Amino acid sequence: MLEAVVVPSLTRWGVSPNADLVYRTLITFGPWSVELLSRSLEMQPRLVRSALDELVAVRAAIQAHQPARETSADDRVWSGRAPAQVVPLLQDRHHRDALARHQLRQRLTRLPHPELVTDLSRLPAGDARPLDGLARTMDRLTNLVAAERHEHMGMNPEPAFSAAALKTAGPLERGMLARGITILSLGVPASVEDESEAHDIELDHLGRQYREMPQVPGKMIIFDRTTVFVPQDPSDRTRGMWEITAPGIVAELTALFLRQWSHAKDPGRDWTPPAHLTPRESTVVALLAKGYTDAALAAKLDISVRTIAYTLSGLMDRYDVVNRFQLGLRLGAEAAQQAPVGENTRDDGE
Template identity: 30%
Template sequence: MSDRGRALVEVLTLFGLGSDADAVYRTMLRNPQAGIPQVADQLGWHVDQVRQALDELSRLSLVRPSWEVPGRYQAVAPQVGLAVLLSRQEAELRERQERVAASKVALERAIEEYAEIQRHQQYAGVEQLLGIDAIRGRIEALAHEARSEIMGFAPEGAQTPENMTASKPLDAEIMRRGVLLRTIYLDSITKDSSSMSYAQWLVEQGGEIRSIPVLPLRMIIYDRKVVMLPMDPENSTAGAVLLRGVGVVTALCELFERVWTSATPLGAAAGSTDDGLTPQEQAVLRLLAQGNTDEAVARKLGVSVRTGRRIVAGLAARLGAQSRFQAGVEAARRGWLDAAQQAPRADNVARASSHQANSPRDPVTTC
C-alpha cells in the first residue's frame, strides 16, 4: 500500500469507518464504474458482505446511488464526503458540549439545594442522619472531603465481608490522596483471618492500625473538625449524629489519642500483668465488676457469647472459684481488680473526655 493509501486508511479509521467499509470505499475510488458484483470479485467476498459495507458507507454519506445506472453506487470524493462527515461530527460535538454545560448548571443547582437542606437539618453544630443510606452517603462525602487525617473506633470485632467490600475502594482512594487513616479495632479481630487480612492491607497502603480489648462506641473523626457517632451505641444502624462543636470535637480527639496510646499496634504482642493477666482478661474483669452479663461482655469484646463464657470460665478456674460472686471476691483478694481498674481503658477515658468537653476551658480549633 502506498503512503497516500495508508494516509487515507488512517483518516477513515479516525472517522469510525469499519475495515470492510474501508476496503469497499477504496476499491470503488480506484474503480468508479465497478458495480457490486465487480467489487465483490475484486475483494474475493460474497455480494452480501459488500452490500453491508455499502449500507455503512451510505449512512456516512461516503457513497450515493448512481444517476446513470440503477442499483449501482458511486463513491463520493473524499474531500466532499469526509467534509460532510466532519461537519456532522462537529455538530454532534457541539450538542454534547451543550449537554455537558447544561449538566454542570444542573449539578451546581443541585449542590446548592442540597447545601440548603443540610443547613436546615443542622442545629447547634449537630446533624442527624437517619438510616443506613443516609449514613453511608455522608461517610462517602466526608471521606472525599478529608484532606489530612481520619481517625476511628471499630468496636464490632470481626468485620463482615460486605462491610470490607464496601469500604475497600473508599479506603484506597483516601490513602491514595495522602490522607492518614488511623483505626483502632478490638483485639478479637486477630482471631478472624479475613479481618486481619483487611487490616494488614490497610497497613500496606499506608494506614495505621491498633487494637484494644474494649472500645466505648463506634466513632469516626474527619480532619479533627467533624465527628460521626451512633445515636444508639448498641445499634449503629438506628442512625448517627455529626458533631462540629469545637469543644466536643476537641474532647473526642483527646479520647481517641488516649485510647490510641494504650492500644497495641497490629501484629505486636500485647503485654500482661505480673499475675499473667492479658489486656483482654483485664477488660473482662472490669466488665464483670460493672455487672455486665455474659452476653454484654461478649458483645463489648467483639466475640461470640460462647467465647466470652470460655474466657470467664478460664478466669474462674484460675481463681479456683465456683461462682461469679466467689470469683469476684477472690479476684479482689489477689488484687486483680485493682490491676484491671488501673489499666488504661477506653470507657474511663471516654468519661474523662466528656467531662473535659463540658468544663469551662478556652476553646481551641484543633486537638
C-alpha cells in the first residue's frame, strides 16, 4: 500500500492562513504566477503578493523563473520548496520564538522528581508504591482511567509520539471524553518526528483541552486529584512509574500542574470548523483542510474511506452544494462569521 502524501499546513508554525494557502497551492499544482494564484484562489493580488513575501522570508517559496518579457511584478512565476526542507526551518524558528515569549520562573522549570522519589521510597506502601516496568504501569493506568469520574490531567515533556503509542492512548482518551471526563493536557511544541496531529485534532473536537509551553517540568498524570503517576526514573521510561496517593504530595503536584497550566498557551488551530458540526464532521473537514487525502485521513483515524465519503456527502446535502470545493467555501465563510472580533483579516481594498 502506497503511503499517502500530505502537504502540511504551515500555520501551526506561525505562517499566516493566506501564506499557507498559497504554499499548499504551489506544492500541489506547481509553479504559478501572482495573477494565476489570485484568480484560482479568489484572493486579491495584494494579498497574494503579501503571502509570497512571507513565504520567501521563511524560505518556503522561491522565484521559479523570470518571464521572457516582464510587464509587471505579477508576471513572475513562483514555486514552493519541498515540505521536508521548509518544516524543520519553521520548527526551529517556532521553538526559538516560543522560548523567547515564555520566560518561566525558576521555581516552575524543574519538577523535583529525584527528591520526590527519595521521599516516596520511605512512605508507607498505602501512600506510594512503585509500578515496575511498562506492562505493570499500563495495566494500572488502564484501571485508574476506567475508574475516573471527573478530571484527568496530563503533563507530557515528549516532543514526539509514535503511531503505536497513539493507538494505545486513543481509545482510553476517547472513552474518557465520552463519559464526560474533563481532560487537561499540557505539552511542548511538536518535533518533526511527531505523528500526533490527526489524533490531537480528533480529541480537541471531542472536547479535550490542550495547552503548550516551550518546556514542562516532567512527566505527570493526575487522576481525579486523588492519585498521581510520576516516573521512577525520568531518563528511563521503561523503569515504570510511582503511584502516589499521599494526600499532601498529591495536592502539591496538582498545584504545580495548575500553576503550569495557568502560564501555558493554547497553540490554536489552523482552522476551526463551525461549532454546530459533530466531532466526526469537524475532525474530517479540519484534516482535509490541512491537505490530508481520503486515504491518509482514513488511516490516521482508523476509519474507512467510505465513512469519509458518507460524512462529506451528508454535509454537502445539508449545505445544498454539489462538490467539496463549494462545501469548503461555505464552511470557511460560516467559521469566519463565528470567529471572535479581531480574528478576521481586515480587507482595505486594493
